[in-house]
Amino acid sequence: MSANGTNITSCPCNETGGLEEQGLGNDTLSLVFSVTLSVMLALVVFSLGCIVEAGKLWSHLRRPWGIGVGLMCQFGIMPLAAYLLAIAFSVKPAQAIAILIMGCCPGGSMSNIFTFWVDGDMDLSLSMTSCSTILALGMMPLCLFLYSRSWELANSINIPYYNIGITLLSLVVPISGGVLINYKWPKVAKLISKVGALIGVVLIVGIGMASSILYEGSWNTDLSILAIGIIFPLIGYISGFLMALLIRQPWKRCRTIAFETGAQNVQMCSTMLQLSFTPQQLVQMFTFPLIYGSFQLVNGFLLVAAYQLYKRRCKSLCEEKIQDLSKMCTKTNQRAVGGETNATFEHEEATVHSGMDNIPKAGQISQGSCILNSL
Structure with missing residues (x-):
């Protein structure tokens, strides 16, 4: 089970043949990718924790203005945007449920990696990821209840509380270890953070390779689903930045909140789909998390590249x-x-x-x- 924001886990329904025809087979290869990338992700999160200062982290928790803005974007803007996109593009009910669940899943660890690359507030990013994962235990059922009543399939949605707990644990433990290293051995922490940045690049490339190999056939989908998968992450990035700017947050926090909003936890969405629906329904639903996860990486890379070019020019x-x-x-x-x-x-x-x-x-x-x- 990975806390990563991108799904690489094979669907357990391949014996029906339905999803296997969509390119979602090869359980062994999927397991290898899942275990390898999960270990790499834990190392990246640990390295990110090595640049976090306990005092600054506590200040964010004691005065949670930035955290509050981020949570408002994650559980306010994203579910509403998912609902409006599903209605605007007139997608099928099963596809609409997948889009809505994606909008209700708070940011994963991809947001932390992107925040590091744009010189964002890592203390805020990691505290936001942890707080949003905790609040997801209550906010996800509430958001799904408010927005999913238009579709009958929503009655069978199961919230993966166990998986949310594992995700939280996989965040808190490495982050705590990194903070401790930074407190006692700051020079070692700087070295670890540099190595972690390189591992983060390898991790992103590995996720892209896993998606293209394991789920090649899943790209054969409706143009409306493809369009939503491209637009939705951008809506998250832009709306998060503008909301933080409107509330007059510092530039560093604006960039952080933007990535925390747009980089959703695709793994959590995929798990909810697998636990809640039949293989026949998953054939229509399982494609969207893949598309969203792919384009949140592509859009995120473009934003990081634009920022780095600006920084060099400046x-x-x-x-x-x-x-x-x-x-x-x-x-x-x-x-x-x-x-x-x-x-x-x-x-x-x-x-x-x-x-x-x-x-x-x-x-x-x-x-x-x-x-x-x-x-």
């Missing part, structure tokens, strides 16, 4: 500004008479050193550069 402009200031100081120094530095030079030199001290580092450039506003 850093380049900062370096150019410092070079210009240095040239100004050199010229002023050359104009000094009798080896004495005039007051103008002293003022400009102090300005330059002050500016250099305040130059954002690579991980801080997004929080407000000396030239451009942050994202």
Whole structure:
């Protein structure tokens, strides 16, 4: 059982032949992928915990403004968006239920990885993931009850409380270990976090390979389902960012809440479908989590790439500004008479050193550069 935000678990209904025709067979290969990627995910979550400071984590829990905004997006915007998309595209009832369940599943560990890559607030990201998983025990049944009454199939939905508990455990234990390492051995924690970032890249690539190999036939679906799978993650990313911006959260938190909203827990959705519906119904329903999970990765990668390009450009402009200031100081120094530095030079030199001290580092450039506003 993986806490990952992308499903790689084979459906247990292959003996009927229905899902196997959709490319969902090969239980052995699926098990190998599932175990391997679950171990890698645990290592990534542990490495992310190594950059979390216990004091900052406690401050988020003590004053949960950021957490509250994120939870409002996860259990407010996403279920409503799922319901409206299902109605707007007039999908079949079974497909509509799959879309709605996807919208009710809070963010998984993919959101933590993306947040790390965009220099987001890791303390907020990990605390949000843990809190949303706990609240899912009550909020998922409530959201499904409110939005699913339009379809009769909703009466057979089973909430996987056991799986939610396992997901929470797989988050809390590695995070706690990482926080402890960072507290006692900060230098070791920095090294572990760098290794974890590389493992995260391998993990994303592995998930993509697993999806393409195990579920190749699942892409043969209605265009409406494909369109929703592409649009829905983007709605989550954009709405989460705009909501955080509207409530005047810092830029770093805006990016964090955006990924926590759009990167849903696809594993949890797939588990609920498998526990609740017949193999014949799953043939229509099981495709959507795969499509959503694939495009939440694609869209997330595009957003990360855009941010990294912006950060490099901003850093380049900062370096150019410092070079210009240095040239100004050199010229002023050359104009000094009798080896004495005039007051103008002293003022400009102090300005330059002050500016250099305040130059954002690579991980801080997004929080407000000396030239451009942050994202």
